[in-house]
Amino acid sequence: MSKTSKTDSEILKEWKKATLANNFIFYKVMRHHPEACKYLLEMLLNIKIKRMKMSNEEIIEVDKDAKSIRLDVYVTETKRMHDIELQVINTSELPKRSRYYSALMDLDNLKPGEKYNKLKDSHVIFICLEDVFENRLPVNTFENICQEDGVTKLNDRSYKHFFIAPRCAKMLKDEELKSFFKFLISNKAANQYTSELDSYVKDAKQNMQWRIQFMNYERQRTYDIDYGREQQAIEASINLLKEKIDPKIIAKCEKLPLKKVLELQEQIAVKA
Secondary structure (H helix, E strand, C coil), rough: CCCCCCCCHHHHEEEEEEEEHHHHHHHHHHCCHHHHHHHHHHHHHCCCCCCCEEECCCCCCCEEEECCCCCCEEEEECEEEEEEEEECCCCCCCHHHHHHHHHHHHHHHCCEEEEEEEEHHEEEEEECCCCCCCCCCCCEEEEEEECCCCCCCCCEEEEEEEEHHHHHHHCCCCCCHHHHHHHHCCCCCCHHHHHHCCCCCCHHHCCCHHHHHHHHHHHHHHHHHHHHHHHHHHHHHHHHHHHHCHHHHHHHHHHHHHHHHHHHHHHHHHCC
């Protein structure tokens, strides 16, 4: 089966070319420069933050059998909590991811025995480099509203925000926020804030420890992709073998070695 794994040389080139639009760099810059993160949050949501806490925990694990998540930038205030995620490509699963992230943030926030009204306002923010909804809007904000009248709000104080970077860079009225999205797309700083971000990105790329983390992260990510594809191909091959399809045809279609398909055929015969 064809592999997507990158060589260390290829990963190193990615590191050298990386900008704030790279998930890893975005995560490092925002987590290690809280004031820059605070300013971005204030611009995105048009709010003022007096005091905030940047979570030290990268991973939220509710139960050993439940799917854990790593939040890119998890910030809490007295009455609000925020998660900022940079989404480079449209994976078509963002709506449900936002639902899951919001739920886990709630579980992480509410202590055992506390009443539900202790829950903080929840804001899950996706900064998307691709147009997720294709509705020509720069910003898409969602909250729960009654379907019957289209007006009555559930008032659960749970919000999902999707900022479409290319549209935000052209259509927003707020020039400061508009400049941020232009910088995210073009890597060209045009004001004090984006110049600061530019310097933070350059500093991050000089950090040897972070470079090693990035390379390890990319190795593992491409391995996981290869493994996932191989498992899908194996599952599909097993189903096709049960339908008596020629192993040579299966091997060609699923891009698996013929030897592997024949092994699967033997396993099916043993179990039959």
